[in-house]
Amino acid sequence: MSAIFQAEDFHSVETGGGISGGIQASLSGRYAVALFELARDSNALDTVAQSLSGLKKALAESSDFKALIVSPVVGREVAVKTVAAVAKSMNLDPLTSNFLGVLAQNRRLGQLSAVIRHYETLLSNHRGEARAEVTSAHPLDATQITALQKSLRARVGREVALDAKVDPAILGGLVVKIGSQMIDSSIRTRLNTLAQAMKG
Missing domain, CATH: 1.10.520.20 (N-terminal domain of the delta subunit of the F1F0-ATP synthase)
Structure with a gap:
């Protein structure tokens, strides 16, 4: 070795x-x-x-x-x-x-x-990014990921790297964790287009 x-x-x-x-x-x-x-x-x-x-x-x-x-x-x-x-x-x-x-x-x-x-x-x-753990009921496509990154970037003021996970148990919408902060239904209206696209 x-x-x-x-x-x-x-x-x-x-x-x-x-x-x-x-x-x-x-x-x-x-x-x-x-x-x-x-x-x-x-x-x-x-x-x-x-x-x-x-x-x-x-x-x-x-x-x-x-x-x-x-x-x-x-x-x-x-x-x-x-x-x-x-x-x-x-x-x-x-x-x-x-x-x-x-x-x-x-x-x-x-x-x-x-x-x-x-x-x-x-x-x-090291890159100056925030890191977000994103849980969705269905896999996110590239368009959804880009829209989510844009929304989160506007919220935290810097680039956001996503760690996406799928959990059907949440049924719809998103659960986003950035550090110790959790963002859930409180921002669903801001991500309404994304949430609607995921419901299918």
Whole structure:
């Protein structure tokens, strides 16, 4: 395994540069900060983000991959070999591939989903964006996403990166979380066109 990551990277990461103390407070946050800082120093922020996006999609769509990540009975050696194979098959960049290997070696694969979320937040902060978690009853198309980003940008005064999720249980409309703020029916009239398009 490459020595890009060292064990100390995940135990004593310095704060600074706008890094959230809340992220630093958790184990997954410290892993995310270490990955983010190495990606930044290697001019690979977007490349790593793309690889993490692929992993996020795999976690959502592959029950086998998710089982590997969350299972407490998968041995260290098996986990390391399996994630190496996954990284190769998904054409992940070297930094992300190595990072997955470190998680497996440290028996921390269960932290992967949280690490991805934290990395996305760190990247949005680095870009000066707000990050919004948007839950809709049906998948949003490109036109709806653009309309929502425009409305949210007008509300928060800066660009907004969306993390879209689907939950049929909400039936219609949107639930939007930006940091600690939740926007729901209070802005449905402002997003009326979008809400009507989603009802179908």
